[in-house]
Amino acid sequence: MIDIANLSFSYGKNRVFKDFNLSLPDGQVCLITGINGVGKSTLLRLMAGVLRPDKGTIQFDARLGPDPRRKIGFISDALSLYESLTVSEAIALHKSVYGLEAIDDTLIRHTKIGAGQKVRELSIGQRTILHLELVLSLAPEVLLVDEIIHSIDAYLRRVFLEQIVQLLAKRRMTVVMVNVNFHDIEHLIERVILLKSGEIAVDETIEDLKAKVKKVSARIAPDSLYILSQIDYEDHSDFFVYPFHEGLHETLQGEVCDLNLAEIVSAFIGGEYA
Amino acid sequence: MLKKEIRDALKRFVESLVGLFIIFFVYIGEILFTRIGLDYKSLVRTGFVITLVIYAIYAGATVFQSERKDRAFEYLFSFPLTRRKIMTVKLAPRLGLILALAGAATIIAGRGLLEKNGIIVLMLFFSALFLSIGVFSIVINLCGVSIMYLIFFEGQLVFAFLLSKLGANFKGYFATLAPQVASAIVLLVPFAIAFWLTFRRMDVRPIKLQMKTYYLIILPTLMVLTALIVVFHKRLASGL
Amino acid sequence: MTIADLLFYINIAMNKTHKNIQIRLDAKSAVPVYEQVKRAIKLAILSGQIREGERLMTLREMALKLMVNPNTIIKVYEQLENEGFIYSRPGAGYFVRLDRCKFGRERGELFRELTRDYISRALDLGYSGEDMLQELSRLTGVGLSGALRKGRSDD
Numbered sequence: 178m179i180d181i182a183n184l185s186f187s188y189g190k191n192r193v194f195k196d197f198n199l200s201l202p203d204g205q206v207c208l209i210t211g212i213n214g215v216g217k218s219t220l221l222r223l224m225a226g227v228l229r230p231d232k233g234t235i236q237f238d239a240r241l242g243p244d245p246r247r248k249i250g251f252i253s254d255a256l257s258l259y260e261s262l263t264v265s266e267a268i269a270l271h272k273s274v275y276g277l278e279a280i281d282d283t284l285i286r287h288t289k290i291g292a293g294q295k296v297r298e299l300s301i302g303q304r305t306i307l308h309l310e311l312v313l314s315l316a317p318e319v320l321l322v323d324e325i326i327h328s329i330d331a332y333l334r335r336v337f338l339e340q341i342v343q344l345l346a347k348r349r350m351t352v353v354m355v356n357v358n359f360h361d362i363e364h365l366i367e368r369v370i371l372l373k374s375g376e377i378a379v380d381e382t383i384e385d386l387k388a389k390v391k392k393v394s395a396r397i398a399p400d401s402l403y404i405l406s407q408i409d410y411e412d413h414s415d416f417f418v419y420p421f422h423e424g425l426h427e428t429l430q431g432e433v434c435d436l437n438l439a440e441i442v443s444a445f446i447g448g449e450y451a
Numbered sequence: 452m453l454k455k456e457i458r459d460a461l462k463r464f465v466e467s468l469v470g471l472f473i474i475f476f477v478y479i480g481e482i483l484f485t486r487i488g489l490d491y492k493s494l495v496r497t498g499f500v501i502t503l504v505i506y507a508i509y510a511g512a513t514v515f516q517s518e519r520k521d522r523a524f525e526y527l528f529s530f531p532l533t534r535r536k537i538m539t540v541k542l543a544p545r546l547g548l549i550l551a552l553a554g555a556a557t558i559i560a561g562r563g564l565l566e567k568n569g570i571i572v573l574m575l576f577f578s579a580l581f582l583s584i585g586v587f588s589i590v591i592n593l594c595g596v597s598i599m600y601l602i603f604f605e606g607q608l609v610f611a612f613l614l615s616k617l618g619a620n621f622k623g624y625f626a627t628l629a630p631q632v633a634s635a636i637v638l639l640v641p642f643a644i645a646f647w648l649t650f651r652r653m654d655v656r657p658i659k660l661q662m663k664t665y666y667l668i669i670l671p672t673l674m675v676l677t678a679l680i681v682v683f684h685k686r687l688a689s690g691l
Numbered sequence: 692m693t694i695a696d697l698l699f700y701i702n703i704a705m706n707k708t709h710k711n712i713q714i715r716l717d718a719k720s721a722v723p724v725y726e727q728v729k730r731a732i733k734l735a736i737l738s739g740q741i742r743e744g745e746r747l748m749t750l751r752e753m754a755l756k757l758m759v760n761p762n763t764i765i766k767v768y769e770q771l772e773n774e775g776f777i778y779s780r781p782g783a784g785y786f787v788r789l790d791r792c793k794f795g796r797e798r799g800e801l802f803r804e805l806t807r808d809y810i811s812r813a814l815d816l817g818y819s820g821e822d823m824l825q826e827l828s829r830l831t832g833v834g835l836s837g838a839l840r841k842g843r844s845d846d
Contacts, residue, residue, distance in 0.1 A: 189660045206760055222655065227528045229654045247531035257525035259517060274530050297521075339755055346751040346761040363718050364759040384723040391721075435721040 178203050179224060179319065179351060184233035186223060193219050194375045196233070203238065204349035206365055210356060211372035212446055217355040218254055220372070221321050224353065225251035241318050247275065250317035254324050254355075256304050260297035264307065267296055271311045280314040284336065302329040309337055313344065320344075320352045327358040334361055341365070359438040369438070371445055379445060383438065389420040390441045395431025406447035417444030476601050479608070506552070510545040525655045534651050603638060606676035609683050610634030641672045711748060712740060716757060725763045728753075729770060736776055736787055737798045743789035747777060 184197040193216045201207055209217050222228040224235055226246045237245040258267060268280055288306045290299060299307065305325050312320070320341070326334055338361060344350055345365075356362060369386050371379035381389070393399050393416045398407070402418040402425070417436075426433060436444070518524045527537065611634040645668035653661055714731040716724060735741050747753070750768065754761040768785055771777045775793055777785045813823050828834065 188656060204762070206762075222525075225529050227525050227655050229652060244531040244533075246529060249529075251529050253525050253529075255522060255525060257523055257529075258521070259523045259526065260521040261517065262521075274532065335758075338758055342754050342758065342761060343751070346754055360718070361758065364716060364724050364757065364763070367760060367762070387721040387723070435719050437718040440719075 178238045179353075180234075180236040181224070182234050182236070184223065184235065185231045186219065186228065187231060188219075192375070194223075194230075197375065197377075199370070199377065201351055201353065201368075204351055205367055206345070206352040206354075207368045207370060208354050208356060208359070208362070208366045209370045209372060210359075210442055211378075212449065213357070215372045216375055217372055218323050221251070221323050221353065221355050222253070224319075225249055225253075225321050227251065227253070237319065245319075248315060248318040249321065250312035250315055250319070251321045252305075252308050252312055252323060252325060256301070256308050256325065258296050258304070258308060258311075261295060263293050263295055264290055264299075265292040267307070268311070271314070275315055277314055280310060282310065284310050284340070288333065288336075301325075302333045305329050305337065306333060309340060313340060316348075318350060320350055322352070323355045324357060326354075326356065326361065338362065338365070359442070363438045366438075369442075371442065373449060386438075386441055387435065389422070390436055390444060391418055391421040392416070392434040392436055392440070392444075393418055393429060393431045394434065395429075397430075399429050399431065405444040417441075417447070419444075476605075479605060506549065510549065514541055514545070528653075528655060534653070538650065602673055602676050602680070603642075605680045607634050607638055609676070609679045610637060612683060612686070613679075638672075638676075641668050645669050645672075711756075714757060716759070724759060725766045725770075728757065728759070728764065728767045732767065732771060733776060733797070734801070737794065737801055741787050743787050745787050746783070747785045747787070749784060 179199075179201040181197060181199040184194050185192075186194045186197075197220075209220060211217055219228065223230055226235075226249070237249075241248040259270065262270065264285070268282070271277070272280060284306055288303050290303050290307060296304065296307070305328070326337060329337070341352065342365070345352070352365075354362060354366070359366075363383075366383050368382055369379065370377055379386070390405070393402075394413055395416065396413050398404060398414070398416055399418060402416075402421070405417045405419050407417065408415045413431075416431075417440075421433075515524075518527055530537075532540075614633055645665045648668075649661065649665040712731060712735040714728060716727055720727065732747070741747070747768070748756065750761060750764045753759075753764045757764075768777065768779070772779060772785070775788060775790050778788045779785050810820075810823065818826075
């Protein structure tokens with residue numbers, strides 16, 4: 178489990194988090210999303226121990242050991258690695274730091290990564306897969322993935338996600354993903370957290386979210402429902418409402434439509450830009 | 452765009468002022484070497500010493516070179532290694548190499564030179580020096596680090612001189628070495644403290660945001676040293 | 692170990708292929724993923740696509756095929772087991788169970804749901820009950836008069 182308590186963090190004068198709290202149970206697959214620059218990557222870095230909080234604590238389950246980083250797999254959006262090293266040197270370094278016997282390199286070979294190639298010579302897709310394999314070799318209890326899935330081609334994306342699904346099928350692993358694109362990962366996610374100005378604006382399971390956020394197409398705005406945002410057309414508007422519940426079907430004028438995750442998040446964010 | 456170009460032009464000028472320091476350094480060095488008395492053997496030894504000096508400086512300045520070039524700080528800090536462990540692993544080989552070379556230099560120099568000029572001490576002092584300046588290399592380039600080293604080097608001489616003036620009497624085999632060791636240690640303290648306080652809390656935030664503690668200790672130290680060098684410069688040259 | 696068990700395991704050994712069902716998940720639907728998967732598997736069982744005793748895909752494979760959280764599949768299989776559609780043999784997997792009564796009941800319910808859906812959509816289009824019966828008769832080749840009489844008496 179991950180317990181973030183009273184977290185405060187600033188980048189110089191820019192206050193990103195103040196008294197931020199979040200608790201993730203073991204084995205949950207969580208999505209953190211929000212507009213660019215809201216602090217998603219920062220939060221992930223704080224969890225990974227790569228950034229140090231100004232105040233507050235981030236605690237992990239005791240079984241991760243005295244230094245939780247040993248069991249945290251972190252893939253940053255910068256895909257930070259020692260670029261001047263060759264792939265085999267990079268693997269050797271990783272093994273020695275984490276005390277691993279071996280690294281499963283089937284995928285590395287599958288993506289045609291040469292052992293003698295320098296890391297900086299790899300394509301983004303290859304580098305992502307290399308980073309993933311390095312990270313998964315720890316058998317991490319916690320996997321933190323910053324938005325890199327959608328910078329790689331569709332095939333490697335699937336390969337990447339397959340690895341994660343395989344691991345989830347084998348053992349309990351808490352996964353936190355930062356993404357602004359959802360369509361490949363929508364069915365993996367259990368919990369959705371939307372950040373706004375350093376705070377949690379939405380924190381729901383994905384099922385609840387889909388049940389509570391609907392699109393209502395009507396001429397006039399439905400009253401007694403909070404409208405997140407709306408799109409206006411010539412003779413009607415699409416109103417994105419929250420929270421919806423089943424009883425409203427009868428009373429509402431207009432057509433009610435279910436939404437996918439991208440539409441839901443867009444509705445929340447759209448309200449911010451209005 | 453013009454504003455940026457003007458700023459850049461001024462920046463490069465400041466960097467090129469290092470030329471002035473090199474002149475100063477050569478001047479002091481000239482005096483030192485004239486004192487020793489150069490001959491062929493001495494030239495070889497001097498060459499060795501200069502290489503060692505340059506290496507000590509370079510090794511210190513490049514402690515975080517690979518992380519800087521490879522943008523690997525994030526990766527490094529995600530390792531399950533404490534800051535202390537990281538520094539140990541980074542410094543041990545570099546320090547070890549310097550000390551080994553210093554040992555070789557001492558053997559080559561012979562016993563007489565050891566007593567007179569304390570080459571080992573020089574090497575130890577440089578080792579300590581590069582140890583505490585490593586983090587500086589993250590922030591600025593080799594040029595800035597060189598300036599700092601030069602100030603430190605001169606400052607060490609000043610201190611040794613001051614110590615002898617204060618009547619510090621050292622007896623025995625290491626009589627000539629002692630003041631230099633002492634001054635090196637004295638100067639090491641602020642640098643080491645400044646470095647450790649900064650590095651201990653370092654993370655992947657922009658480096659400039661994290662250097663407050665370091666500058667708070669180092670800048671006054673450098674100013675004091677420079678002042679001392681300027682004040683005692685004449686006496687240093689004649690007193691040697 | 693009884694003879695039945697022996698035959699059972701021989702059957703598995705000979706018939707490695709377990710039935711695969713094509714499931715399309717609708718991301719736009721508010722129906723939770725586990726519910727969608729569950730319904731699809733139920734439908735496959737009720738329509739005979741997977742027969743009694745046949746093995747379902749392993750949890751892992753199902754999760755991979757659909758790119759779904761394995762926990763979701765666990766939930767689905769557990770619920771299906773609780774509802775009596777499948778049973779698990781530790782080490783062997785999940786198998787389809789056929790409870791005649793339940794089967795008939797569930798199948799009937801699904802059929803009625805399908806029909807209700809058809810009727811409401813046809814009504815939306817503006818067709819009447821008579822139109823529907825005509826069309827059904829035409830397409831299925833079943834005589835109309837008997838059906839009409841039965842319908843009248845039910846009103």
